[in-house]
Amino acid sequence: MELLEQARALGDYLVLGLNSDASVRRLKGPKRPLVNEEDRAFVLSRLEAVDAVCLFEEDTPLKLIATIKPDILVKGGDYTIETIVGHEIVQAYGGRVMTIPLIMGRSTTNILNKMKRQSER
Numbered sequence: 404m405e406l407l408e409q410a411r412a413l414g415d416y417l418v419l420g421l422n423s424d425a426s427v428r429r430l431k432g433p434k435r436p437l438v439n440e441e442d443r444a445f446v447l448s449r450l451e452a453v454d455a456v457c458l459f460e461e462d463t464p465l466k467l468i469a470t471i472k473p474d475i476l477v478k479g480g481d482y483t484i485e486t487i488v489g490h491e492i493v494q495a496y497g498g499r500v501m502t503i504p505l506i507m508g509r510s511t512t513n514i515l516n517k518m519k520r521q522s523e524r
Contacts, residue, residue, distance in 0.1 A: 404450070409503045410477040411452035418455045418471055419447055420464040429462055463488040473498060480504040 411417040421444055427436040436443070440458055448456045459467045468476060468489035476493045480502045484490055490500040 404452075405506060406477075406479055406503050407447075407450060407452040410475075411454075413477065413501065414473075414475050416454045417452055418457060418473065419453050420467050421447065421456050421458050422462075423458050423460045426460055426462055465489050465492075468492055472496065476500045478502055 407417065407419070421440065422430070422436075424436055424440045427440075438446075444456045444458060447453050457467055457471070465488050469492055473493060475498060476487065476489055478487045478501075482502055484500050484502065487500055487502070493500050
């Protein structure tokens, strides 16, 4: 929520690129995602900070970024500008690429690891 609210404050309209279920499985394994793409898109689209949600099937949002041509491309602080997919496209037409600091310990992976540790007790 914090990342999305900060991203929305940077511009007039926030379009959120969301990995499809197939994309998440390829990137994170057969047991993911925990919540299907329809439910994830539904919840995210209802957030005040989010104006639109676009699912993408590829492993990266490169095609989506090239199509939308955002003025500002935002990712979490676990990335550097140089490692953000699409940064070259956005910078080439004068757009900005930015990172927003993450809140440490807040991720699905961290939640799953905590659950696994607790179940092993």
